[in-house]
Every structure is written in C-alpha cells, then in structure tokens.
Amino acid sequence: MAILAKMLPQSTSVEKLGEEVKRRIFGTLKRSLYVLRVDTGSCNGCEIEIFAALSPLYDVERFGIRLVISPRHADALLVTGPVTRQYRAVLERVYRMTPDPKVVIAIGACACGGGVWYNSFAVEGGIDQVIPVDVYVPGCPPHPVAILQGILVALDVLKQKIEKVSYREEKPEEEWKLRPPLALLFERETLVKISWELYRDIMRTARKYLGYLYGVQLVKDYFALLSEVRTLGELREASKKIVEAWNRDPRIAQVVEELNKLVEKHFAQKH
Amino acid sequence: MAFIKLIEHSSRRGVATHPYPEKPFEVDELYRGKPVLDASACIGCGACANACPAETIKVETDYGKGVRRWTIYYGRCIFCARCQEVCPVNAIELSREFELAAKNREDLTVVAEFKLGSCAKCKGYLDVSIRHVELAQKLLERSEIANIMQELARYMVMCLKCKRSFFVEKLGEATRG
16 A cells, blocks of 8 residues: 555645645536547647647646547537638537537637638638637647646636736837847947947857857857957957856857957957 | 556656646746747837748737837747847747637737837828837947948938938939039
C-alpha cells in the first residue's frame, strides 16, 4: 500500500489556491463530458495538440473528458479548421445531431476566424459563420494546456483571463515614450554621436547575423556599453564583457567585432 | 504477477501529469504567445499590418474622427512574430501568455487610436499620426544628411493633396526658371 500511496498526487505539496480550483472542478463537473472532435479541413496541427492534451503529460481524462466517435454521444464539439465549403453542410448536420445542451469549442486560428485562409473563396472563414460558438481557443496550434483551459472555461470551471483592451490617445506629446534600443539614440551622450545611419547599420548587422530576437537584445547591450566608454581602446576592452555575458559564444564575439568595426569606421569619418 | 512489476516501475517514475489548473503551467522562455502592444510607444505606422500573414493586425485611417486606428483580433493570430520583427520602434512584442480562451469574440480584440497630425498648408488632417511625424523629424535631426533635408522637412507635414500641389508648383517654377 505504501507504493500505491506514493503514486497518488501529494496533496500536501499542492497550494491552497490549487485546492480551491480542484474543489471547484470536481464540484462543478457532476459527470463526465463526452467530446466529439470535428475536423473541418484543418491541417491536423490542432489535432496533434488535442491528442497531446489526451496524453499522460496533460491528461484531460482526469476530468472525465473523453473523446467519442459519434455526435449522438457527444456533449461538446471540439471544432478545428476553417470550414471548407464541402464541410459546411456536414458541420451543420453534426451540430443538429448533437443532443442539447451542447457546447461548441473552436480550436485554433482557423476555427476562430479562418486563420491565414480567412478570405479564401474555398472556406467559410471560421466556425462562427456556420454554428454558434461558446468558447474560442486561439493559437496556431494552441498549446495542449490552452485547449484544456478552453474546455474548462466552457464548463465555467475556470475564468477566462483575456479581455478587450482599448487605448485612446489624449495628449500625444506627453504620452509618447520611445522604447529601447531606439530610445537610447536620444537619451544618452555616447563616445560617438550615434547618427541615424550608424544606428541603422548597427541594427542591420546585428539582425543579419542573429535574427530579430537576439539581434535586438545584443544591440540594447551594445548601446548601454557605448554610453559608458570614453575611448575606442576602452570600447574594445569593454566589448569583451558582452561576449562574457552571452556565455562566450564565438558567434556573438564575431558579431560584436563587426559592430566595433562599424563604430570605428564612423569615428574615423568624423575626425 | 506482471502488474506488480508495473506498479513498481510506475512508483519509481512518479507522476508525469502536470497538475495544470491547480498550478500555473510554465512554458518555455522563448515561447511565442500573445503579442502585446505597448500603446505608449506605438506610432501607428502600419508596418505590422503590412507584415501580418493572417492580416489580423489592421491599421486604418479614420478621417472623420481624425484618428489612426490599430486593431488586432487574437483569434486569427498565428503567433509568427513577424510584427515584432518589423516594428521600427519595438512597440509590439510576443509575451509568454498562452491561455487565451474567451467566450466572446470581442474579448480577443485590442484597439488603439492615435491622433492624426494636421496639414501645415490646408489645416486638414494629415495621413499619418502626430507621433509618426515627430519620430521622422527626430530621426532626421540625427541624420548625416540633415542639412540637405531641411528643405524637404516642410514637405513632411503636408497632406497628400497639398503635397501634390506643392510638387506641381515647384516643378512649374523649375521649368519656367
């Protein structure tokens, strides 16, 4: 029995909030929810994630959520795909065949609004063009946990986290704030006055080698460095710190070398 | 008695299932989730709307209200980060938020409105936002060709119609002279 006790989830480690969520789940769900998966011309990316949600890692079956193969057995429809013209009639029929009360959950970008095919002649552009939708789960494809959350939101177990945001500009002069790295161009005094052209070249070089994500991160680090140093020799020394901070990656060292060359070239032109 | 072995094996491995609703789920550091707009940094240029493959980001000019309206519908977003890549002011970034289930289509939208500038000649609305013009002027001051561009800086704060007439006038002067 000791072995079996070890296998059970340890309630002591679960936080208080978790306990409450758990109580709410098993208080609300009186019986199992039978789910029918309807594919209306999806690329099967969403299907892979739905089956991942059924796998032991995420395991939706612990809430009694099971896949069935007939709409007559189903309580909920998990609909994927942008609804092709061929599938429209079938989807309508499946919806009529499902006994009331029923829940329709649109899974993925295609089901929520047509995805990248939203204006194609061959698709209806989303499930809500054909049948009423209860819950939208965006994602291309959505994470298995997001699918699980979508189902639990549909059952009123969890609250939805997202809501409409609207922003209206009142005083344009005061509200506008530049973000780094562009803000660094105007804020600090640097070794060389960073002109727009130098900024552009630094940005281009970093992004050419490192891509949009790491490139911009490196440029931020590099500009912070530029405002600290006084001479070109110091810049060379200090740029080793960046390489150090980026786990001494030889690729980063190469890119930083290129950036140093750009600054030196710019410096030579000015003086 | 084979199942005893199985029980032993399972007890050694422990529970693989993530206790999701009780505990928050941690996605990878580089996970591409909900794109979040920093409206206080955005200039409403529309580069993101141009790049968006699903055309879920839209930027349109409303001359009636005098605003440039930026909208996104997360339902159609494919989380490709092209908007983050092209943004000239780094105002939009993909967060790690992925629990986006919503009961209402409206909840999946974000709307941001930016005031349009005014034309220096006809005092009507400009075709770009005030912030867009300000950024262009700021960058022009920093540019190496700032002295050459001073003449053309006037041209920047004109609406399309006035630009056209301005250009025709200049052309006439040049051909006559």
